[in-house]
Amino acid sequence: MKFAFLIFKYFPYGGVQRDMLRIAKDCVALGHQVTIFTGEWQGPQPANIQVKLCASNGWRNHTKHASLISAMQQAVRAEPFDLVVGFNRMQPIDVYFAADSCFIAKAHEERPWWYRLTSRYRWFQQAEASIFSPGSNTHILTLTPQEQTTFQHWYQTPSERFHLIPPILDPQRFPSFNRAHGKQWLADTFGILPEQIALLLVGSGFKTKGADRAVTAIASLPESMRKNVRMLIIGQDNPRWLQKHIEAHHLSSQIQVLGGRDDIPQLMQACDWMVHPARRELAGHVLLEAMACGLPVVTTNVCGYAPYIENAGAGIVLASPFTQSALDQALATALTSERATFSKAGLACANQLMQDNPGKAEAKLLTQLASEKNIGSTNTAP
Incomplete structure (x- = not known):
């Protein structure tokens, strides 16, 4: 199967970046093809994994993110992928790897009230809501039960869309x-x-x-x-x-x-x-x-x-x-x-x-979700 991985920026020493590349390599080891779409790549590119750079513009972070998401989605639509996996808050994606803590919770608990009036807040909150709202179909890979509880408190996300990933040590x-x-x-x-x-x-x-x-x-x-x-x-x-x-x-x-x-x-x-x-x-x-x-x-x-x-x-x-x-x-x-x-x-x-957890937990889960998506598409085809 063909997987698209979307991430704003890759550098070798970031936590989510390391997770993303590890999961991509695990998917390739299981026989899948992986293409990574990103706005920036630092360091050598991995073997057997295609990396596609997408351009963005804008002065502020959230406007740059919006521009980059648009460019990545346009690139993704040009190819047939069985599963689209996002490692930052964005839509449309099939799976979200929740490496960031709940944005709206931090905004309410750690920021002054006026922060919630800014365009930055509105953009990130809407991006998060597009993933976690009850009406979304995005599956969510979570690292801890505590964070699932936090997301569900703010968004009432159905439990069946969460998949808890056990800790992994190589x-x-x-x-x-x-x-x-x-x-x-x-x-x-x-x-x-x-x-x-x-x-x-x-x-x-x-x-x-x-x-x-x-x-x-x-x-x-x-x-x-x-x-x-x-x-x-x-x-x-x-x-x-x-x-x-x-x-x-x-x-x-x-x-x-x-x-x-x-x-x-x-x-x-x-x-x-x-x-x-x-x-x-x-x-x-x-x-x-x-x-x-x-x-x-x-x-x-x-x-x-x-x-x-x-x-x-x-x-x-x-x-x-x-x-x-x-x-x-x-x-x-x-x-x-x-x-x-x-x-x-x-x-x-x-x-x-x-x-x-001997490894490849995320890759095996992505394989399962892609298979279920393809079966669902076949069953609903006219």
Whole structure:
């Protein structure tokens, strides 16, 4: 069968971008053809998958999105596809991969009232409603039950249109790694000595991931502890404001802000703790990856996958509403706790997740939905 995947922008270090490409490769492995339509592609293009770039115009994000959607849909209509899958809010699509948290919920809970009077709000809300309203036929792939509940609260979406995707961890991404060698690699590559405490934050979108919160927490540590701490912040974002925040806390010599990298599993296996105090996070696949690498985590319970950390005993999960003092205390507690206990618990949980979902869950579901769509089209044909 032929699948069309639609995404506004691809870059190698984005969460939904990685999911999209993984699913596309899984579909090809099952014998399907996949064409990706996008407005921008960064990095090498995948083998056996066609990538088509579509032009857009407009000054503001939502006007650019509207223009790009129109161009992508025009390109899609030029070819016969069995299934059209969207990875951003748009219509018409057969399936939506819900990697973004509920827009209307955020607009009401996190924005001032006047934001809902803007054209930007109206465009994104209408785009979301076109997918989740009861009258839509779009199937929705969700990552957590909590987010399904949120969407249904605002849109009354029928439950039968939701498909919960179990967490997936690729064992090949996490080969065994000698921790002593990893510590030496940190010293050689980043200047972090083996006797120092290495913290890690991973995620594009430093504000959303709470990088500033993590910096403030390090600054709050007692001097005897703080002087021995080093941190790596990895992700694709403009780091200027974060660098100023680091400088204001006099931590420039202890915290490195780096771009996206391909050696995340190696970093996770070499560092001592992950700090992920996100402001919002639909799922947080990086939390599962940390467990698979034996890396304990300090995170917030707004992350969809935070319950896995908490239930496994693989770290410390902060309750809502967030307070900086709670994170400060959690970090101090983490750095004086027995790390191996958290590490062992995380590895056990990750191994169980790998057994529960051996892979290709989304690709198999898309195959099923495409088959059902084709059967339905045949049955209703004149």
